[in-house]
Amino acid sequence: MMDKGDSAGRRSTSSTSGAKRPSERPGQPGGRRDTNRRERTKALSDAALALFLERGIEAVTIEDITSKAGVAKGSFYRYFDDKQALVEALFAPVATQVIAAFDESIAKLKAARSRAAAFASYEAIGEALGAVILHHGDVVLLYLQECRAPAEGARAPARLLADVVAEKAIEHTRLAREHGLLRAFPAEVSTLTVIGAAERILFSVLNGDFKGEPLEVPGQLITLIFDGLRAPDLRKPEG
Amino acid sequence: MMDKGDSAGRRSTSSTSGAKRPSERPGQPGGRRDTNRRERTKALSDAALALFLERGIEAVTIEDITSKAGVAKGSFYRYFDDKQALVEALFAPVATQVIAAFDESIAKLKAARSRAAAFASYEAIGEALGAVILHHGDVVLLYLQECRAPAEGARAPARLLADVVAEKAIEHTRLAREHGLLRAFPAEVSTLTVIGAAERILFSVLNGDFKGEPLEVPGQLITLIFDGLRAPDLRKPEG
Amino acid sequence: MMDKGDSAGRRSTSSTSGAKRPSERPGQPGGRRDTNRRERTKALSDAALALFLERGIEAVTIEDITSKAGVAKGSFYRYFDDKQALVEALFAPVATQVIAAFDESIAKLKAARSRAAAFASYEAIGEALGAVILHHGDVVLLYLQECRAPAEGARAPARLLADVVAEKAIEHTRLAREHGLLRAFPAEVSTLTVIGAAERILFSVLNGDFKGEPLEVPGQLITLIFDGLRAPDLRKPEG
Amino acid sequence: MMDKGDSAGRRSTSSTSGAKRPSERPGQPGGRRDTNRRERTKALSDAALALFLERGIEAVTIEDITSKAGVAKGSFYRYFDDKQALVEALFAPVATQVIAAFDESIAKLKAARSRAAAFASYEAIGEALGAVILHHGDVVLLYLQECRAPAEGARAPARLLADVVAEKAIEHTRLAREHGLLRAFPAEVSTLTVIGAAERILFSVLNGDFKGEPLEVPGQLITLIFDGLRAPDLRKPEG
């Protein structure tokens, strides 16, 4: 009755959240109806997330989701337009926070007048991203799992986020270098190196494949990367 | 949009290539029939590869492939059992060469009696992987695109290869460290760092997203990574 | 034209009816939804039965059935798992009643202490089978039409029922003979004779091929079977 | 490219044999080419017969047949027009002999001037049918298996033969009664009784289901049919 195939980008005008808001909904926010609505949305999102991680976004059907969430199939459409909308809703908080973290850090870097101030922006973004990973580990894992897919269909949000992140991260690096925090190195290469390394390890950790001690990874990664990337005059003497 | 009756791992007994070979075929090898067969297989593989890159493996239908390849739908099944078999056939040469490269390099490392000999094994594997990237760029890109997906359905081969590569690479790193080529660092972390960084940049390059000069990337990456990873006594004085 | 992935006996665990019942359905029994469900199931069964009789089970497609029943193709699968399940559902009431008739008659025979009592069991089973034929003539015809087919695919239920019936009938005969109702004759031969004769005539009658007066057949058949065909003056004296 | 569905009756003009004879074939009858041709035809027929018995005519594909016969798929069509033609060819000798047996017996009956002569016609037909069963057991089994199917598609020949046999047998009975060989009984009922009984037992015997001693069956059957099943002490005096 309706076409299955979605074309990428159709959602350029939709709100960030991807959640469906009936134009007129009864009950005031916080009331009984609103609470029910939140609960249903959460049940659907949770079920979907678990299934997406298990089988990949494409392979999961609407019925899989509703049945796992314990709702009727038709109810899905009261909460989300379709699978892509759900994926967008899933990614929304993460995307918002990650993008905000970069934007703020970029702003700080631009405003920084000292190397110390510039360095602080790194600490800030690290903290912000750490918090995201901590509170939205599953969504981050889903992102890592799907972010290289072509921006088509329900997986589009993952890829689009990845592209935005890369772009902002590169700008961030450029600014950091201008502040003398990094060696004179092409920003694109060094940024992708850091992103690639961090994401790969994070993937293993969130995955359960990682054999080492996760809590030590950030420090190790920083040592590893920064010993290579750090500007000469910041290099610590070995030993 | 979804693959129907696939379960991961069902292909454990199939040959490496994934291609379908009638046990006895008429016409001698090199004859007309044989040539036709090769041409068809190639046409299907090429069409499939292009579509997979464009839309992702899951979103491409058999009919998309045959129609792009200019053959009848039913003909697909003379050459491949199903989409997963085609994907396996696509990955087979790359998987073979990559795995062989690691295995050989690992063997060399084990046999190495000097640091120079050990270092040579790195050059060898670099060359081998470079050759694979050069000759099978599209397949490598497909791998990068799909290799984090759960090992379900047609995309399974990508993920399975990724897991094997990670495992072998970690062993490789462990050996390299035993030969004093690398700093005393957890092998898992440093390996995933290198893989993650290299794959992320490669993805951008093969993708067309990369803005810099691709030919300079390997050198840059080595500098970047090795300046961080290199054992202290190999560290060159900055300047 | 051919059934695809069926293997005989796959349904050993399914319920007797073969009908698909969602575990929890909305609407109380007897409500609108329940009524609709019954109507649909009936429409599909009726359409299928008519087509099966016309063309044979194997030659009828799901689409033939749904289109004749006036429902969408996909709806079929809400009511039956596949064609074989529908066939099972079609046969279920007949199979149940026939088997029950035999079991009861066998039980009566076992308990019978007089020849009169034993004879009554014959009357009982005759009546029961007559009722089945009267109320489920078309299903019985379908049974007669398909019951010699190998127990493969959608036709399996017919053959399996036939085998059960033969077995029970033979036991029945054996008991009847022990009560002195029948000549000392191998039970298998005499049973198959009666079944074969009865089924063949029934087939003609239900078919419309039969030229005679159907209502007289049962009596004629009994006379014939019990007294034989020999013309009076050729009758050998009993030894 | 061509339609699959056959419509019943399309073969009304074809020759009895169903075998394909190229209008101009090289080699004289009995020569090398003719011998090869016979061998191939036999291989195909044998393979088909075995598969038909195992799975039913409808479920067997052309490729199943050729592959079991050890010939190429395309070769099938050099020997038979399609599956139905093969089935016709399979039944042809049996049909011919059975029909001839009835026709001859009917002719004899018509010419018979004594009851002894009339009785001899029964012996003749019994012998003829026995010979057919002996030499073409598998084909007879296939006939029994498929002869109640609607006369559609490849199974049509079985059903058509069944209808002819019934018709001729009824005429035969009518004549026999006129000669005083049988009781005054509706010919249709008594004929179908005999056919039904005989076929049912034969089916069990050829099938392998029969537990008794096959060689004794004909005699038992004759006794049974002619003398009836009634136990001696219940026998009503003939009125």
Next chain:
DNA sequence: TATGAATGAGACTTCATTCAT
């Protein structure tokens, strides 16, 4: 609102038949 039944497009796969080799 919630439910799950209905719809029909469309994906996968098979197979009779034709045809180049």
Next chain:
DNA sequence: AATGAATGAAGTCTCATTCAT
């Protein structure tokens, strides 16, 4: 003549989406 590759119609089954209850 024999082979088996090619074709595409047709069949099975799934699933996103809509809609009556």
